[in-house]
Amino acid sequence: MDKAKPLPAYLVQRYQGWKATTYAENSAWYRKLATGGQHPRAMVISCCDSRVHVTSIFGADQGEFFIHRNIANLVPAYQPDGAHHGTSAAIEYAVQVLEVAHLIVLGHSNCGGVQGCLSMCSGQAPELDAKDSFVGRWMDILRPKYELVKDIDDEAEQVRQLEKHAVMMSLENLMTFPWLAEKVNSGKLTLHGMWTDIAEGGLEYYNPAAVKFDKV
Amino acid sequence: MDKAKPLPAYLVQRYQGWKATTYAENSAWYRKLATGGQHPRAMVISCCDSRVHVTSIFGADQGEFFIHRNIANLVPAYQPDGAHHGTSAAIEYAVQVLEVAHLIVLGHSNCGGVQGCLSMCSGQAPELDAKDSFVGRWMDILRPKYELVKDIDDEAEQVRQLEKHAVMMSLENLMTFPWLAEKVNSGKLTLHGMWTDIAEGGLEYYNPAAVKFDKV
Amino acid sequence: MDKAKPLPAYLVQRYQGWKATTYAENSAWYRKLATGGQHPRAMVISCCDSRVHVTSIFGADQGEFFIHRNIANLVPAYQPDGAHHGTSAAIEYAVQVLEVAHLIVLGHSNCGGVQGCLSMCSGQAPELDAKDSFVGRWMDILRPKYELVKDIDDEAEQVRQLEKHAVMMSLENLMTFPWLAEKVNSGKLTLHGMWTDIAEGGLEYYNPAAVKFDKV
Amino acid sequence: MDKAKPLPAYLVQRYQGWKATTYAENSAWYRKLATGGQHPRAMVISCCDSRVHVTSIFGADQGEFFIHRNIANLVPAYQPDGAHHGTSAAIEYAVQVLEVAHLIVLGHSNCGGVQGCLSMCSGQAPELDAKDSFVGRWMDILRPKYELVKDIDDEAEQVRQLEKHAVMMSLENLMTFPWLAEKVNSGKLTLHGMWTDIAEGGLEYYNPAAVKFDKV
Numbered sequence: 085m086d087k088a089k090p091l092p093a094y095l096v097q098r099y100q101g102w103k104a105t106t107y108a109e110n111s112a113w114y115r116k117l118a119t120g121g122q123h124p125r126a127m128v129i130s131c132c133d134s135r136v137h138v139t140s141i142f143g144a145d146q147g148e149f150f151i152h153r154n155i156a157n158l159v160p161a162y163q164p165d166g167a168h169h170g171t172s173a174a175i176e177y178a179v180q181v182l183e184v185a186h187l188i189v190l191g192h193s194n195c196g197g198v199q200g201c202l203s204m205c206s207g208q209a210p211e212l213d214a215k216d217s218f219v220g221r222w223m224d225i226l227r228p229k230y231e232l233v234k235d236i237d238d239e240a241e242q243v244r245q246l247e248k249h250a251v252m253m254s255l256e257n258l259m260t261f262p263w264l265a266e267k268v269n270s271g272k273l274t275l276h277g278m279w280t281d282i283a284e285g286g287l288e289y290y291n292p293a294a295v296k297f298d299k300v
Numbered sequence: 301m302d303k304a305k306p307l308p309a310y311l312v313q314r315y316q317g318w319k320a321t322t323y324a325e326n327s328a329w330y331r332k333l334a335t336g337g338q339h340p341r342a343m344v345i346s347c348c349d350s351r352v353h354v355t356s357i358f359g360a361d362q363g364e365f366f367i368h369r370n371i372a373n374l375v376p377a378y379q380p381d382g383a384h385h386g387t388s389a390a391i392e393y394a395v396q397v398l399e400v401a402h403l404i405v406l407g408h409s410n411c412g413g414v415q416g417c418l419s420m421c422s423g424q425a426p427e428l429d430a431k432d433s434f435v436g437r438w439m440d441i442l443r444p445k446y447e448l449v450k451d452i453d454d455e456a457e458q459v460r461q462l463e464k465h466a467v468m469m470s471l472e473n474l475m476t477f478p479w480l481a482e483k484v485n486s487g488k489l490t491l492h493g494m495w496t497d498i499a500e501g502g503l504e505y506y507n508p509a510a511v512k513f514d515k516v
Numbered sequence: 517m518d519k520a521k522p523l524p525a526y527l528v529q530r531y532q533g534w535k536a537t538t539y540a541e542n543s544a545w546y547r548k549l550a551t552g553g554q555h556p557r558a559m560v561i562s563c564c565d566s567r568v569h570v571t572s573i574f575g576a577d578q579g580e581f582f583i584h585r586n587i588a589n590l591v592p593a594y595q596p597d598g599a600h601h602g603t604s605a606a607i608e609y610a611v612q613v614l615e616v617a618h619l620i621v622l623g624h625s626n627c628g629g630v631q632g633c634l635s636m637c638s639g640q641a642p643e644l645d646a647k648d649s650f651v652g653r654w655m656d657i658l659r660p661k662y663e664l665v666k667d668i669d670d671e672a673e674q675v676r677q678l679e680k681h682a683v684m685m686s687l688e689n690l691m692t693f694p695w696l697a698e699k700v701n702s703g704k705l706t707l708h709g710m711w712t713d714i715a716e717g718g719l720e721y722y723n724p725a726a727v728k729f730d731k732v
Numbered sequence: 733m734d735k736a737k738p739l740p741a742y743l744v745q746r747y748q749g750w751k752a753t754t755y756a757e758n759s760a761w762y763r764k765l766a767t768g769g770q771h772p773r774a775m776v777i778s779c780c781d782s783r784v785h786v787t788s789i790f791g792a793d794q795g796e797f798f799i800h801r802n803i804a805n806l807v808p809a810y811q812p813d814g815a816h817h818g819t820s821a822a823i824e825y826a827v828q829v830l831e832v833a834h835l836i837v838l839g840h841s842n843c844g845g846v847q848g849c850l851s852m853c854s855g856q857a858p859e860l861d862a863k864d865s866f867v868g869r870w871m872d873i874l875r876p877k878y879e880l881v882k883d884i885d886d887e888a889e890q891v892r893q894l895e896k897h898a899v900m901m902s903l904e905n906l907m908t909f910p911w912l913a914e915k916v917n918s919g920k921l922t923l924h925g926m927w928t929d930i931a932e933g934g935l936e937y938y939n940p941a942a943v944k945f946d947k948v
Contacts, residue, residue: 085472086508089490092402096516098359099503106356107501109524112915112922113773113833117351118410118499120831123771124350125761125795132390134340134366135333137355140322143314143533143791145526147773150350153369154386155393164432170370170386173438174348177371181412181435183768185761186308194334196397216380219397222389255301267760268303274760277304283334285323287315292302300312308757310793317533317791324536517903518940519916520925524834528948530791531935538788539933549783550842550931556782564822566772566798567765571785572754575746582782585801586818587825596864602802602818605870606780609803613844613867618740626766628829648812651829654821688733706737715766717755719747724734732744 117147124150126186127178129254131157135282136192150178156197157189158225159254162261179264179273187258191251191279197223198247205230226250248297251277251290333363340366342402343394345470347373351498352408366394372413373405374441375470378477395480395489407467407495413439414463421446442466464513467493467506549579556582558618559610561686563589567714568624582610588629589621590657591686594693611696611705623683623711629655630679637662658682680729683709683722765795772798774834775826777902779805783930784840798826804845805837806873807902810909827912827921835906839899839927845871846895853878874898896945899925899938
């Protein structure tokens with residue numbers, strides 16, 4: 085592997101700034117985190133999207149959240165077939181090894197992955213149907229929910245609804261992991277479904293009693 | 301799915317604080333990001349570990365980095381078999397849709413995933429060899445590198461070397477994606493391998509000329 | 517004193533959030549509290565333990581409780597010898613200056629101080645017997661109660677009983693303060709002994725008629 | 733001890749509210765805190781004053797801060813004489829057992845203890861000079877700083893300066909604990925001196941370079 089390059093200078097400069105300020109102010113804590121290990125209270129499953137940084141929204145500092153980020157904050161169903169399952173591995177580590185108390189799935193507005201799923205399911209993006217489209221095959225996880233939104237006329241509303249269904253899909257799939265369901269049922273783990281609006285800074289949570297999202 | 305709970309009050313309170321300060325100060329930017337879409341300069345592949353928040357280390361704000369986080373910042377080899385591949389989907393979206401200019405793999409010290417890989421490969425963690433161990437099967441990606449560190453006597457040094465090999469493994473596997481290699485070879489994308497020391501706040505980059513990591 | 521550092525940024529951020537929300541909503545009350553002085557209804561003596569925040573459990577807002585927190589919520593006996601007595605000073609201020617109507621001693625489960633006392637008294641923690649062990653010398657206050665629990669076989673039950681005896685010990689010692697006993701006897705002050713279970717969120721009170729703790 | 737009474741009904745009602753809401757939403761976390769123990773990042777030494785709740789100002793939830801509260805947030809000098817030292821015991825437990833990374837001394841405006849110290853030192857409160865005045869003997873810790881403020885004419889400014897000197901006095905006395913100084917000098921613990929204005933919700937930190945308090 086001979087292609088790697090040094091870090092761009094602007095990032096080196098920012099890193100040096102962090103080292104001289106944030107690190108310097110927190111070095112005792114970082115050393116303790118290194119020697120004493122991490123004890124995060126929650127795992128967060130969020131999107132890779134550059135506009136959604138959960139550490140900012142929740143003021144989370146080093147050591148607080150164990151964070152998995154993938155396209156559209158999706159969790160596949162339990163499938164212990166011996167293949168590489170990155171999301172399932174992250175969940176297993178958080179729940180079984182770190183024993184986090186909360187598992188938060190955070191969806192968001194303007195999600196490119198969800199928009200792509202909609203285009204694919206409605207036949208407008210045949211390239212996403214190709215076997216070698218990793219995005220398409222990943223968004224297959226959300227495909228069962230397309231039926232629930234396909235008749236919504238307002239396209240913006242349709243995407244928004246499917247974004248929220250992505251959160252619910254993930255919550256449903258989480259419960260297919262037997263050791264996770266056991267912890268939820270015995271009160272050792274709580275699940276939370278959230279959705280944030282990038283433009284307005286809004287935050288909503290899934291309310292199972294009302295089967296809809298309410299503002300926090 | 302009737303198990304979801306509202307967000308814990310302490311997070312609601314922190315969110316309200318964020319809304320009243322950070323969001324309020326940046327609402328024009330967030331609205332533009334929502335309507336104009338994201339244009340991140342780099343994709344970062346980092347670990348889920350709660351002690352490594354790349355947005356903090358690099359002072360990154362909303363819109364700058366497209367971030368995928370999984371156990372041990374691993375990238376599997378290109379495998380377009382139609383199954384769900386979350387990491388590959390994130391890479392495809394960043395490179396093909398967003399056309400990021402940099403792809404940074406960020407490893408770190410004290411990595412529980414790498415430590416687990418070492419225990420598994422040396423026969424001390426048979427539970428990780430089980431077919432239904434998602435963590436074990438995910439860490440199989442790193443298994444080929446075990447040979448290179450198995451004779452290191454100092455255990456701390458052994459883990460540290462394998463953590464760095466995890467970064468190199470990911471860089472190697474990235475180049476197996478044909479459309480990614482094409483962009484690297486044509487100068488449209490640069491790859492960067494980094495490793496950070498949690499305790500000391502150190503940062504090193506992979507130097508292919510010297511085949512080792514150097515301090516930035 | 518040249519060692520002090522600025523506040524870590526994550527706490528500055530949280531403070532700014534509090535200032536923009538909780539403070540902004542209550543500024544009139546906070547200004548009145550500043551100019552008109554505090555008039556708390558109760559004093560609470562609680563443990564320093566990070567898992568027991570009395571303001572949370574009792575929904576107490578600014579101005580309601582005068583709170584002293586020390587290791588294992590202990591009150592030493594009245595000893596007006598001219599030395600520094602932090603707990604006795606806090607009690608004197610609350611009872612004589614602020615004239616609170618209630619004095620609540622709040623014990624809790626999983627108390628490290630009480631566990632240490634048990635280890636010390638049973639000979640398993642000789643380091644706590646050293647003259648320069650501040651924790652050991654502080655837990656000497658509880659030592660007389662060890663006799664009452666030393667024959668309990670179930671270790672979890674033994675700790676739990678000693679935690680409750682710590683509350684009773686404090687109540688007994690409170691009555692050795694002559695001006696406090698006078699107020700209790702004349703109906704100007706009432707004492708309350710409480711114990712909370714961290715895991716289950718339980719709350720019990722000391723019932724002198726039954727000489728045991730009952731659920732509230 | 734036959735004087736204890738049940739909890740006042742208004743507090744039982746609030747507790748039931750907490751149990752049904754905050755506890756119910758966080759039961760998984762509280763159970764983990766009970767079984768896995770506390771790992772607080774910081775110790776805070778604050779005043780008993782009912783108007784200063786550090787958990788509110790810093791949005792701290794269960795498990796985050798180990799909190800000692802006494803009159804005027806004072807720390808006495810290291811004195812391992814075998815007597816009961818509640819403040820020193822709390823510091824020892826936080827620094828030696830829990831190994832917190834930060835120790836924050838939080839002073840505040842309108843401090844009755846500091847006002848009493850000023851009255852005592854200026855001869856206006858002879859009752860506080862009595863041997864059996866626990867408040868007076870506790871405030872003796874701050875007495876050495878009276879010399880530095882005695883010539884300030886503006887009384888409000890004089891109290892404010894002495895409140896800040898109380899924070900500095902505590903920081904100085906903290907460094908007389910040999911095992912604490914060792915951790916500060918080796919970068920395992922950082923000290924922070926803060927002062928908050930109740931009326932305005934302000935927050936200042938001690939800046940040793942300038943030998944004064946600056947706004948955060």
